[in-house]
Amino acid sequence: MAGGKQTPRQKMIGMMYLVLTAMLALNVSAEVLEAFVLVDNGLNQTLKSFRSKNEDYYNLIAAAEKNNPAKAKKWMDKSAILKEKALELCKYIEEVKVKIVKTADGETAEAVSSTGVDGHKVLAKSDTSVPANILLGPNENGDAYEIKKKIEKFKTEILGLIEEKDRFPVLVQTINRILDTQDPPLSKDGEKRTWASIRFEGVPLISTLPLLSNMQVDVLNCEALLLDHFFKQIDAQDVRVNAFDVVVVPEASTILKGETFKASVMLAAYDKTQLPTISVNGASCKIEEGKGIYEAIGNSLGEKTLKCQVIVKGPDGTPQKYEKEYKYQVIQPMFTVSPTKMNVLYRGIENPVELSVSGVPNENVMVEISNASIRKAGGVFLVEPGAGRECQVRVFAKIGATKKLMGTSSFRVKQLPPPTPRLDGASSKTISKSILMSSLGIRAEMPQDFDFDLKYTIRSFVITGRSRDGYDQSESSNSAAFTSSQKAILANVTSGQRVFISEIKAVGPDGRVVELNDLVYKIR
Template sequence: MAGGGGARQKMINLMYLVFIAMMALNVDREVLRSFESIYLTMESSTGLTTENNNTFYSNISKKAQEEEDYKAIDVKAKEVQKQANDFFTYIESLKTELKGASYQPGAEETDYNLLANSEPVVSLLFKGEGGDNGNANAQELVSKIDGFRQFLLTYVKDDANATKRINQVFSTEAQGKGKKSWLQEKFYDQPMVAALSNLTKLQADARTEEGNIVRDLLAGKLKEKIELNAFEGMFLSPGIVKVGDEAVLNVVLGAFDNSVTGSVQTSVGSASIVNGKAAIKLNTGSVGIHKLTGNLTYKTASGETKSVPIIPSTYQVVAQTLDVKAAEIIEKDPTGGSIVADNLRVVYRGVENPVSATINGANGPVSMTASAGSLSGAGANKWNHMPGSGNEVVFTATAKASSGKTLTVRETFRVKPLPPARGVVMGKTHAGVPQASLASQRVRVDWPDFLFPVKGEVESFSIKVPGSPIERVNGNSLGGASSISKAKRGDNISIINIKYKSSLGQSGDASIVSIEVL
């Protein structure tokens, strides 16, 4: 700016100074408005995350009432919820004290002097004993953050990525070399709106990590149910053998998984599992019905040793085969026979389950009834069963012997719902996807290792991209999410609340999907 020039030049210089000051004031107002907008947006996003987390808590609590296995998960989930709520409430109390009674969030006539004022922050965290290094309130804040971080780490100790993320997000260490402490960097001489934003970010991060943990608790249990509890030890005995003939008992786990290794201990001997089954020679030295009981011990994919009881069964040793002396055997054991579910002693609700029936010594066709649901013929001695309500169904098979006597066999089967679908991207629950290919990916569902050909289509899902609020997307394309374009290499994207409809017309929720951006 030129100097001198008399009264006129001095007036021009003064006008320049006033103009520059007015521009600076306007910039300050815009900065404050932006800070306030970020703060309010984070509060709104945190509220949505809280609602989503509460849905998972409700699902776990409901499952715990229905199934004993979920009670331990429910206890852990409630502890996570309590710790997260306590931390959230503590931070909220600091925000309330900072804002006081004068601040009206989002009001059109926002008091920018109040937002810019650093005195409430200094008074709350730095006045009194401790001074610039932080008073008792400040030290309590650091202690609460450190304590919550340590609590979270106990739930992710086996996950290196989650451990690294939590240590970074909830770090209270100084970031520079010999420079300001974390407290001074985040709060000292900061305007009130900046302090509110920093505190709200702590709340948002707490809710996000809370959600990650509770989803992992539920997803881990569902994985265990699908991969382990769906299997049961089974005897595959010959049923009836002639006295003195060689007979072999096969013992398998569930749906005959040939990758299983371990051993079986039974009432007729022990053996190692080879190619998914253990073979034990039966004692055929005496006529009669012999009971089979035992346990199957195997190793899971993680190396853990599990032991499950084998469903009790019987085998019968007879003096001659049925085609020679059927009438004599019928008189001794008129109810001999079996009912076999083609897919284990379980029928699944919502699908047609093939069921077969045979009766020893029957002289004619076998008829079948079910205590619940409906039966339709599927060939000689075969039916398709569609389960109804209830947790069990009793099948009753009847036939006539050559003597005219009615032979009857009854067996009880469990009725189970279809297992939950698994959410996948590129066929995986934890996928690595190049940044450039994100928008072209689709969220799908499948039923791994399930015995029935069930398919499904994803109707909608929610997506959480780091730095963006949770977004709901209709359809199955990641490209339908506006926040997908903001994902950066190294980000971990969560796909949650996956809604699908199966090929059987049933709707459900699939397990979560995690994507690492490459």
């Protein structure tokens, strides 16, 4: 029959078969269809929330622009562009929803109103042909592909509104993720899929509404992210204050005799767009970015007083005066060196040493040391002595462009104390045979009162015990664990006999191999 001409009856039967097959394939219950309606209603509520939230942001930015156009106008202009682009894209997606419903339910579809599309009133909820024809089209020329182009264009345009993108990688990544329109990978059977097809191919009409509404939510979400960013940038440039105080920020509160005192005198929460009048002890200061720069040479020792005055214009243009005193000390040069562990340096390890010079920032303190290597780690110096018996420390301070010697100090150099050998599991010199047999071997521990947490590794040791024939037997191990031969010796010892552990060698963090004290245990 397939090779011949079909009668009208046969054609009708074939068409009915196709229709029934499609109905079976799309046997979607009314409850499921209504669930799509509920999802779309929830997304529409989210859209209303975003619109309200975003409108609040627009009002805040507009108010900031009105109060201070110099700082906020740029962000006001950017937000206006953003609003236009977001509104344009959301409107187009809404028009596609209306088009789908009107095509399926007719031009006078009850589900369409001035406020949007009401999913409950859609008649052709389960229709799959109308959304496919409109959104996908016969040759991938449907409205879904146009939506994709518009989303990509919108993404490019709004990312272009972000200045110095490398400073805000999270914002850029978030927008790229929300507005991602990349096609998915090939299916398992090698079929090509598109961003549009995986969303709209073979789905009932009512399910396309929440999909399209979710795209509108994504647009408004990105709009909210950018509005928040714009508003924070206004705040970043405009510190809002309700109280004022004069702050003096010196490079050092104590200076050395003959050196120059330098400080920044400013009004806390100051505005760089204003140029205040600042004076110290009656002399005007040079103004740099709203801050007064004051300098004075410390020709004499003792406490010095600065009488600072800052005059700024208030909101109404009236000059407002703020005054404060600041005191600093001029002292003789001195320095301190204090080891953080003890008054000696141990050879073979890095010894932490704290160094400070009074009145000099830590970053301007430099150290030279003999018979040792030294490096800085965080707030301390790590010193590893060499072969000599003493280290000479010389401390320098960078003051201005000059490097000055502040003093010297000597440290004794000692070898690390040897660790104490321990039998794993033993707590005294008398031990039961069961504990002895279950012991894993020998370990090395540093003395309890030693300040460094050092690890020694047992290299070798010898076990000596009495055999059943009454002869002493010895076996060696080249690790910290008992060998099978040593275990055999331990198995032969009886109550009252002694086990000797000798020739114990361990290697420490300095790489030296040291021989430790012997151990003797009596079998209980």
